Amino acid sequence: MYAALWRKLPGSTPVKWLLTLIILTGVFFLLMDVVFPWVSSLMPYNDVAV
Structure with missing residues (x-):
């Protein structure tokens, strides 16, 4: 695949x-x-409960 991209x-x-x-x-x-x-908004580490 990379060879084809390189040739193009x-x-x-x-x-x-x-x-x-x-x-x-x-x-x-x-x-x-x-x-x-x-993706960061979907991660659970934004929900901090201390």
Whole structure:
């Protein structure tokens, strides 16, 4: 699967590495902005009873 994605990226090897880094950074920020806050609201550790 990763080889197929690698072949679909345009450019030479350094350009492919740069595009891969940009894509991974975008996925990271998307997860931090959308997915993790949503999951955090569902976790039971927010219900503190002391």
